[in-house]
Amino acid sequence: MKNFYEKTVESNKIFEGRVVKLRVDRVILPNGKEATREVVEHPGAVAVVALTDKDEIVMVRQFRKPVEETTLEIPAGKLEGGEDPHSCARRELEEETGLKPNRIKLLMEFYTTPGFSDEKMYLFLAEDLEEVPPHRDDDELVEVEKLPLGKAVNWVMQGKINDAKTIIGILAVDCLRSRKGGRGGGAG
Amino acid sequence: MKNFYEKTVESNKIFEGRVVKLRVDRVILPNGKEATREVVEHPGAVAVVALTDKDEIVMVRQFRKPVEETTLEIPAGKLEGGEDPHSCARRELEEETGLKPNRIKLLMEFYTTPGFSDEKMYLFLAEDLEEVPPHRDDDELVEVEKLPLGKAVNWVMQGKINDAKTIIGILAVDCLRSRKGGRGGGAG
Numbered sequence: 001m002k003n004f005y006e007k008t009v010e011s012n013k014i015f016e017g018r019v020v021k022l023r024v025d026r027v028i029l030p031n032g033k034e035a036t037r038e039v040v041e042h043p044g045a046v047a048v049v050a051l052t053d054k055d056e057i058v059m060v061r062q063f064r065k066p067v068e069e070t071t072l073e074i075p076a077g078k079l080e081g082g083e084d085p086h087s088c089a090r091r092e093l094e095e096e097t098g099l100k101p102n103r104i105k106l107l108m109e110f111y112t113t114p115g116f117s118d119e120k121m122y123l124f125l126a127e128d129l130e131e132v133p134p135h136r137d138d139d140e141l142v143e144v145e146k147l148p149l150g151k152a153v154n155w156v157m158q159g160k161i162n163d164a165k166t167i168i169g170i171l172a173v174d175c176l177r178s179r180k181g182g183r184g185g186g187a188g
Numbered sequence: 189m190k191n192f193y194e195k196t197v198e199s200n201k202i203f204e205g206r207v208v209k210l211r212v213d214r215v216i217l218p219n220g221k222e223a224t225r226e227v228v229e230h231p232g233a234v235a236v237v238a239l240t241d242k243d244e245i246v247m248v249r250q251f252r253k254p255v256e257e258t259t260l261e262i263p264a265g266k267l268e269g270g271e272d273p274h275s276c277a278r279r280e281l282e283e284e285t286g287l288k289p290n291r292i293k294l295l296m297e298f299y300t301t302p303g304f305s306d307e308k309m310y311l312f313l314a315e316d317l318e319e320v321p322p323h324r325d326d327d328e329l330v331e332v333e334k335l336p337l338g339k340a341v342n343w344v345m346q347g348k349i350n351d352a353k354t355i356i357g358i359l360a361v362d363c364l365r366s367r368k369g370g371r372g373g374g375a376g
Contacts, residue, residue: 015202015203019304037253045303063192063193109347112300118255163299171356
């Protein structure tokens with residue numbers, strides 16, 4: 001493998017917000033040329049595929065200002081100050097849906113947008129869910145909805161679900177299922 | 189469905205870069221409370237699952253400054269000034285891999301990070317590939333690699349591929365295949 005490393009020769013902090021930071025780096029490319037890189041710094045986040053005993057995925061409907069749309073997503077949230085992803089996943093799931101998982105495991109880690117941001121997403125699978133009283137953040141207005149896994153896969157392929165981490169969560173669980181033999185859901 | 193709309197009462201432009209812009213909105217929530225929303229504006233992007241006649245996915249290795257890593261991704265790039273996603277997909281595939289597709293179709297549209305950015309990604313499936321001389325951007329240093337589809341799926345599930353759009357592309361094509369009957373790749 002070739003060496004593609006870009007050495008940072010200057011880094012300018014532009015913005016420090018509640019969620020993201022922004023900086024612009026001047027870098028030297030492997031070919032000796034210079035370039036600038038705009039980097040959105042993000043604390044990292046978790047997302048949770050929570051599966052009920054009936055093989056439904058627990059989803060949340062919420063308004064997303066950046067895209068000016070109400071989206072259907074799996075529960076998710078950003079890591080708060082050094083928080084462990086596992087604890088964060090349990091916390092976000094409880095806060096948004098009032099469900100506490102008796103089994104939870106890391107499915108996958110990925111970068112959401114490595115071209116312009118360092119956000120790392122930890123995707124969990126939560127099962128054996130127990131109801132607890134929900135306690136949401138003040139500015140987090142969400143509606144919970146349960147979607148059978150087979151229908152969720154169809155909705156992904158039909159473009160009815162348009163959030164990247166949700167698409168990954170649904171397709172990954174479906175892929176795991178079909179590897180164990182036999183696709184879960186069927187048409188819907 | 190409840191109304192979750194957040195009305196913007198003030199919008200502050202913070203940064204306007206070559207790739208992203210950043211603004212901070214003050215919004216009124218449906219419950220009457222105020223909140224701020226940090227929004228990274230992005231022109232939108234395309235990504236291409238290019239499949240060879242041998243059922244290999246054409247991937248590119250490149251350095252990603254935001255995550256300080258050399259990643260393995262499907263070819264992708266941002267929309268340039270009002271560009272049509274189809275043309276952009278053909279252009280990026282040619283530029284990065286020297287391959288021209290005789291068949292290309294839109295597989296899916298999604299938001300990469302609707303929590304903090306408006307980036308919309310158009311994911312294409314390209315087939316019947318023809319070799320043409322590559323002509324890359326100066327600051328785009330990439331290495332092309334072909335990965336059998338079955339192996340790519342395994343790498344996704346094993347965490348060896350960590351780019352969100354690439355994970356979606358691979359799992360979506362695998363899902364399409366298995367619906368047509370019979371999973372493509374096998375172990376690898």
